Amino acid sequence: MTTVGLPPAAPVAGDPVGPAELSVWPSSTVSLSTGDLTVGGVPLAEAAERFGTPLYLLDEDEVRTRCRTYAHAFPDADIRYAAKAFLCRAMARWVAEEGLGLDVCSAGELELAVAAGVPPERILLHGNAKSPHDLEAALRLGVGRIVIDSPSEIARLAAAAGAARTRVKVMVRVVPGITAGAHEKIRTGTGDQKFGLSVADGSAQHAVARVLTQPDLELAGLHCHLGSQITSTKPYLAAVRRMVGLMARVRDTHGVVPPELDLGGGHGIAYRPGEPALDVPALARKVRAELIESCATAGLTVPRLVIEPGRAIAGPSGVALYRVLTVKRTEAHTFVAVDGGMSDNPRPALYGVRYAPRLVGRHSYAEPAPVTVVGRHCEAGDVLAAGVPLPGDVRPGDLLAVPAAGAYHLSMASAYNLVGRPPVAAVRDGAVRLLVRRETLEDLRSRDIGS
Ligand SMILES: Cc1ncc(COP(=O)(O)O)c(C=O)c1O
Numbered sequence: 001m002t003t004v005g006l007p008p009a010a011p012v013a014g015d016p017v018g019p020a021e022l023s024v025w026p027s028s029t030v031s032l033s034t035g036d037l038t039v040g041g042v043p044l045a046e047a048a049e050r051f052g053t054p055l056y057l058l059d060e061d062e063v064r065t066r067c068r069t070y071a072h073a074f075p076d077a078d079i080r081y082a083a084k085a086f087l088c089r090a091m092a093r094w095v096a097e098e099g100l101g102l103d104v105c106s107a108g109e110l111e112l113a114v115a116a117g118v119p120p121e122r123i124l125l126h127g128n129a130k131s132p133h134d135l136e137a138a139l140r141l142g143v144g145r146i147v148i149d150s151p152s153e154i155a156r157l158a159a160a161a162g163a164a165r166t167r168v169k170v171m172v173r174v175v176p177g178i179t180a181g182a183h184e185k186i187r188t189g190t191g192d193q194k195f196g197l198s199v200a201d202g203s204a205q206h207a208v209a210r211v212l213t214q215p216d217l218e219l220a221g222l223h224c225h226l227g228s229q230i231t232s233t234k235p236y237l238a239a240v241r242r243m244v245g246l247m248a249r250v251r252d253t254h255g256v257v258p259p260e261l262d263l264g265g266g267h268g269i270a271y272r273p274g275e276p277a278l279d280v281p282a283l284a285r286k287v288r289a290e291l292i293e294s295c296a297t298a299g300l301t302v303p304r305l306v307i308e309p310g311r312a313i314a315g316p317s318g319v320a321l322y323r324v325l326t327v328k329r330t331e332a333h334t335f336v337a338v339d340g341g342m343s344d345n346p347r348p349a350l351y352g353v354r355y356a357p358r359l360v361g362r363h364s365y366a367e368p369a370p371v372t373v374v375g376r377h378c379e380a381g382d383v384l385a386a387g388v389p390l391p392g393d394v395r396p397g398d399l400l401a402v403p404a405a406g407a408y409h410l411s412m413a414s415a416y417n418l419v420g421r422p423p424v425a426a427v428r429d430g431a432v433r434l435l436v437r438r439e440t441l442e443d444l445r446s447r448d449i450g451s
Pocket residue numbers: 082085103126225227228229264265266267308309310311312
C-alpha cells in the first residue's frame with residue numbers, strides 16, 4: 001500500500017488517509033493531497049466525472065492478484081471463482097486467464113462465462129433448483145461438474161445425460177452439520193434449510209448410493225459449502241474431518257472412493273477498518289494438514305481439493321462512488337443521502353451490515369462529525385453506514401467512495417424505483433475503461449410492452 005502526496009506531519013481534520021483506513025481499499029489506492037484517492041492510478045473524482053454516479057470501479061490488478069494468491073496458496077487444488085459474487089465478461093476472462101475456473105448457478109451465468117472464453121470443463125454448475133434450461137445448457141456446453149443438490153435431480157439428470165448420450169461428472173452437495181457464516185441468512189452448513197443433503201438424516205448417503213447406480217452419472221466427488229463471510233479457519237477444518245469421515249463410509253459401503261472434495265467458498269473479508277478477514281494462506285496450510293491427517297487415519301488416498309471463493313476475490317477489488325444529493329439534520333442525526341442505495345447494494349437491508357464511506361474529490365479542513373449515510377430509495381432501511389465520521393461541511397454535490405464494494409452488490413442489484421443499475425468500469429495502470437454501461441430509462445422502458 002502506498003500513500004503519497006500527503007500534507008506535512010501535523011494531522012488535519014478529515015485527512016490524511018492512514019494505513020488502517022486504507023487496509024480495506026484495493027492495494028493500488030493512493031491518497032492525494034487534494035483530498036482525492038486514486039485506485040489503479042485513476043483519480044476517483046475523474047472517473048465519477050467521466051461516467052457519472054453511482055459508479056462501480058473494479059481494480060483489475062487487485063482481482064488478478066487475489067486469484068494468484070489463491071493459486072499460490074492452493075497449488076494442488078482446483079479454484080472455481082463463485083460467479084454469483086460478481087460476473088461480467090471481463091471478470092470471467094480475468095479469472096480464466098489466471099488459471100481459475102468458475103462456479104455458476106444458472107444457464108445465464110454459464111452462457112456468459114463460456115461466451116467470455118472460460119473453458120467449460122473448468123466450470124461447475126450449482127443450484128438447489130436447477131431449471132430444465134439450466135441442465136440443458138450444462139449438458140450442451142459440457143460443464144466440468146454438476147453439483148447435485150436434491151434427490152429428484154438424480155433421476156432427471158441421469159435421464160437427460162442418457163438422452164444426450166453423454167456421461168456426466170457429478171458431485172453431491174452434503175450438509176455436514178457445521179454452523180458458520182456471518183448472518184443466519186447466509187449459513188448453509190446445517191440441516192433444515194434449502195441447500196444440500198444432510199449427513200445427519202442420511203439423505204447424503206442415500207443420494208451417493210443412487211448416483212452410483214446410474215450408468216450415465218460419474219461420482220466425481222463430495223461437496224459442502226458452510227456459508228458466507230466466514231473469518232475463522234476452524235469450521236473448514238471441522239468440515240474436512242466430517243467430509244473425510246463420509247468418504248470413508250462411502251468406501252466401506254460401496255467400495256468406491258470419490259476422488260474430489262469440494263469445500264465451497266465463504267472466505268470472509270473486512271468491509272470496515274479493523275474488521276477481521278479470513279487468512280487464505282493459513283487456511284490453505286491448515287486444510288492441507290488436516291486433510292492429510294484425516295485421510296491417513298481413515299486409510300484414504302488424499303482427494304483432489306476444490307474451492308469456490310467469490311467474495312474474497314471480487315469484494316475488496318471494487319469501489320462504489322456516489323454523489324451526495326441531500327444533507328438533512330434532525331435532532332439526533334445528520335442524514336447524508338446519496339444517489340444510489342439498496343438498488344445497487346441490498347446487503348445492508350438484507351443483513352444489517354454497514355460500510356465505511358469516505359469523502360473524496362476535495363479536501364476538507366472541517367472537523368469530522370458522525371453521520372448516517374442513506375440511499376435514495378423508498379425504505380427507511382436503506383442505510384449504507386451509521387455513525388461514520390464525515391467532514392462537518394459535507395454537502396450536496398460531494399463525492400463519497402465506498403471500499404469493499406465488488407461482491408454481492410451489482411450481482412444482486414434491482415430495478416427498485418426504476419433508477420437503473422450503475423455502470424462498471426475497470427481501472428488499471430492509470431487508465432479507466434467501461435465494462436458494463438449504465439442501465440438507462442430506455443432499457444427499463446423497453447421491457448414494458450403492455451398498454
Ligand atoms: C455453493 C457456493 N459456493 C461458493 C459460494 C461463494 O461464497 P463466498 O462468496 O462467500 O466465497 C457460495 C455463496 O455463498 C455458494 O453458495
